[in-house]
Amino acid sequence: MNHWIIAPVVLPALLAPLLVLLARNDLRAQRMLSGAGTVGFAVLAAVLLVQASAGGIGVYRLGDWPAPFGIVLVADRLATLMLALTAALALAVLVHVISTGWDARGRHFHALYQFQLMGLAGAFLTGDAFNLFVFFEVLLIASYGLMIHGGGRARLRAGVQYVVMNLAGSVLFLFALGTIYAVTGTLNMADLALKAAAVPAAEAGLLRVGGVLLLMVFAIKAALVPLQFWLPATYASAPGPVAALFAILTKVGVYAILRMVTLVFGAGSPAGDIAGALLLPAAGVTLMLGMIGVLGARDLGRMAAFAVIGSVGTLMLGVAIFTPAATGAALFYLIHSTLVAGAMFLVADLVRGQRGGLLLAPGPRMANHGMLAALFFVVAIGVAGMPPLPGFLGKLLILDAARSAPTAWAIWAAILVGSLLAVAGLARAGAAIFWATNDDASPVPSQPLALAGVAGLLVALAALTVAAGPVSGWLNATAEALYAPAPYIAAVLGGGAP
Template structure:
C-alpha cells in the first residue's frame, strides 16, 4: 500500500484534527482558530477532489482499518458514489464556513468551529464507511454536532425547536439500533457487502424477519431525509436555527437519501428474495406527499428561512419519487438533481442571511420594506437561486428535472411522477415569485430607506460562490450526468462491490 492509498482516510482525519486544534486555539487567538478551521475545510475539499479523480477509473477501493480485512474489521470504501458525495459535502462546508467567518456568525458561540468540523467528520464518515454499525456511529457524530450547531446563537425559539429535533433523532437512533440487532441476529455480520450475500442465503422462514428489519432501517433513513410522515422536525428546525447553520444542514436530508441508495440495492437488492426492494411499496406515495407539502410550504411561508426549509423538503421528495423506481437511469437522474438541490437549498439560506442583515428590524419576513443597502444585488442573487431551486431554465435544476422526467417515461407510475414534478414546479414558481416581489421589488408605502446593519459587499461572497457552483454544474451538465450514470451503474452492480470488499487482498 502506497502513501497515496492512505488518502481515503483524509476526509475523516482532517476535520478531526482541525476540530481539536481549533478548540485549543480559539480561546486565546480567535481569528487564528477561525483561519485554521477554514483552512481545514479547504484541505478537506482538495482531498475530496483528489479522491474523485481517483474514483474516475471505476475501480472500487477498500481501506481496512488496522489491517483487518472485511467482514471481520472496519473498512472504508471509495467508489464513484462516495467520492461524489465527499466533494459535495466538502464544497458546501467550505462555502458555508467562509460565510460564517466573513459575517462573524461564528462568533455567536465559542464552539462553532469544532462542532462544524465534527459535523463534516460525521458526514464524510457516513459516505465512506462500508459497515452498517459504523454508519450508525457516524450518524451519531454528525447528529451530536448538529445539536450544538442548531442552538448556536441561542434564543427561546431555537431552544424549543432544538428539543424537538433532539427527541426525534434519539427515537430514530433507537430504531436504527433495533434494526441493526435484527439484521445481526439473522446474518451474523454488519458489513454491508457481507450482509447482502447472507440475506440472499437466508432460509425462507427468515425472509419475513429480514423484511421487517429492512423496513425499520429504511424508516430511519426516511426520517433523516424528512420524508412524510417523518418530516415534522425539518421546517421548524431549519427555520429557527441561524441561516449559516441551516445552509450546512441542507445536505443532512441528502445523507438519508445517500444511505438508501447505498444500502437498498446492495443489501436488499433483487437477489434477496422476500426482502428485495423493501421500501418500494410506500416510498413513491410518501415522496409525492413530501414534494407537494414542501413546495406548498414555499407558497405559504412567512419568512425566507421558512420558505427555504420547505424548498429543501420539497426537493427531497422530488428526488425520492424518482429514486423509488430503483433503476440505474432513475438513480442517475436523482443523483444529478441531488447535487443541484443541495447547492440551491444552501444558497437560499445564505441569501436569506444576507437579506436579514441588511433589512434591519424586518428580518426575513416576507413583507414589503423600504429600500435597503444592496437591494438590487441581493434581489438578483435571490432570483437566480430560486430559478435553480425550482428547476427553471437555464440553470441545472431544469436539467435535473428533465433527466428525471426522461428516466421515468416508462415507469408504471409515470403519470403521477410527471404530474408531481411539473405541478410542484408551478407551485414553487408562484411561491418564490410572491416572496421575491414582496421583499425585493414591491416598495413599502412611504418611509425612508432603512439604516442597514450591514453595508459591506463581502457578505455576498459565499452566496455568489454557491450560485457559481450551480452555474458550473449547468455548464458541465454533460460530463456530470455521464458521471452520475456511471455511478448508478456501479451502485446496481452489487456483485462488484461485494467482490471488492470481501476480496482477500482488499485493504492490503
C-alpha cells in the same frame, strides 16, 4: 492500502480539538485553522473523487483486519461524489460564516463545524452498517451544537424538538441493526449483500422488518412524509449558514437509502421489493407537501425549509424508481438541489441581516437592495427548477427516466404541479420582500464580502450547467455501478494482502 481514504475523517477529527484547546480565545486563529482545514478537506475529497473515477474502488481496512471482521471504509464513485459535494458546500458556507461574523455570536463554532465535516465524511465513506450509525451520531451531535449556535428562545425550543426527534431515530436505527444482525449475523454492508440474499424464506419476514425500520430511520434524516415534521422549525430556527450546511444532511438519508437498497434490499432480495413500494408514494406526497409549504409560508426561512422538503421529494421520486437511468438522473438533481438549497439559506441570511426579520411583508429598503434581489431571483429559479440552472435538466432527466415506470403519470403530475406551486410561492415571496419597501432605509451597512458564499455556489451551479453532458454521463456510470454491486463486494471482501 490507500491511506488517503481515511484522511477526510482524520483531518477534521484532529483539527476540532486543536481549535478548542489552542485557539479557544482567538477568533482569528480559529478562522485561519478552520479555513485551512476545510480547504484541505476539499483537496482530499477531490483527490479521492479523481481516484474513484479512474475506476478503482478504494478499500481501507482499519487496523488491517480483513473485511467482515474489521471495519472498512469504501471510497467508490458515489461515496466520493457525496464527499466532494459536502466539501464544496462547506467551503461556501464557511466563507459566508466568516464574512458575516456568525462565528463570533457564540463559542466553538469552528470546532463544531469540523466535527460536522468529520461525521459527514465518515457516513459517506463507511462500509459497515454499525459504523454508519456511529458516524450518524457524530454528525448529529455536531449538528445539535451548530443548530443552537447563538442561542435565543425560539432556537433552543426548536433545538429540543430536533434533538428528541433524532434520538428517537437513533433508537430505531439500533433496533433495525439488531434485527438485521440477528437474521444475517453480519453488519458489513458488502457481506450483508451476500448473506441477505441467502436468507431462508422462513426468516425473510424478520429481514423485511429490519429493512423497513432502517428505511424509516433514513426517511427521518431525509425528511420524507410522514417523518418530515421536524424539518421546517429546525431549519427556519437554525442560524442561516448552519441551515445552508444542513442542506447536505437530508442528502445523507438519501445516500444511505440508495446504498442499502442497491446492496441489500433490492428487487431480488428475499425481503421483497419493499423499498420502491414504500418510498415512491411517500416521495410524491413529500414533493407536494413541500411545494404547498413554499406557497403558504409566512417567512423566508420557513419557505426555504419547505423548499428543501420539496426538493427531497423530487429527488426521492427519482431514487425510488430504482433503475440505473433514474438513479443517474436523481444524482444529478441531488448535486443541484444541495447547492441551490444552501444558496437559498445564505440569501435568506443576508436578507435577515439587513431587515432584522424574514417575514414576507414590506420592510426597510436594504443596502445593496438590487444585488440581493438579483441573487434571490437566480436562486429562486434554481429552487423551482427552471432553465438555465441545472435543476431544470435534473427534473427533465427524472421525468425521462420515469416514463417506463408503471406510475409514470403520477410521477409526472407530481413533479410538474410541484414546479408550478414552487414558481408561484417563490414569486410571491420575492415580490413581498424585494418590491414593496417602506420608505426608511435599513440601518445595516452592506457587506460586499458576505456575497462571496452565495456567489461561489452560483458559480458551481453555472459550471454544472455548462458541464451537464459529461457530468451526467459520469453519474450514469456511477448509477450503473450501484446496480451491479459485484465489483464492490469483491473489492471489500476479496482484498486479502495489503
